[in-house]
Amino acid sequence: MARTIRTYPDPVLAQKAQPISEVTDTIRQLAAEMLELMYAHDGIGLAAPQVGEAVRLVTLDLSGPKKREAPRVLVNPVLSGHEGQVESEEGCLSVRGYRTTVPRAERVHLSATDLEGNAIEEDCDGLLAICLQHEIDHLDGILFIDRISRLKRALYDKRVHKWIKQQQRTPSE
Numbered sequence: 001m002a003r004t005i006r007t008y009p010d011p012v013l014a015q016k017a018q019p020i021s022e023v024t025d026t027i028r029q030l031a032a033e034m035l036e037l038m039y040a041h042d043g044i045g046l047a048a049p050q051v052g053e054a055v056r057l058v059t060l061d062l063s064g065p066k067k068r069e070a071p072r073v074l075v076n077p078v079l080s081g082h083e084g085q086v087e088s089e090e091g092c093l094s095v096r097g098y099r100t101t102v103p104r105a106e107r108v109h110l111s112a113t114d115l116e117g118n119a120i121e122e123d124c125d126g127l128l129a130i131c132l133q134h135e136i137d138h139l140d141g142i143l144f145i146d147r148i149s150r151l152k153r154a155l156y157d158k159r160v161h162k163w164i165k166q167q168q169r170t171p172s173e
Ligand code: NI
Pocket: 091, 092, 093, 094, 134, 135, 138
């Protein structure tokens, strides 16, 4: 069955994802499918829960879906050493029709492994730091709309409920 992008309020997006104990063919296949879906939907980052798999796997390509020059796969990524503060406008393939500014750390340190089991230790800033915080939040069941004001969130939830009602009505009309 082909995987699709899960959207809020799908419960898999609120689950805490499990660590990957071994990179198997299944994990490699999942990473390949995630990169494909990420590019197909014009994304620069994707986390496994967004395709319905609650495991700690992230794909990234900051060069974007047109260039596709810098695909990266992170297994069990962990961030530490958060420093500074920035506000960045974010959107998410799992949060339809919404973008807003989210407070993030300016710099983070990334620890992870790649699909070959090589250790990654990297100091990150700029877009990479923001993207990593967004994607690793997904692994902890957190969406960027969990980090905005209660008022903004309530307004967005109202829109989502309206869309869901419309979808439920459509087939019978
Ligand atoms: Ni996202």
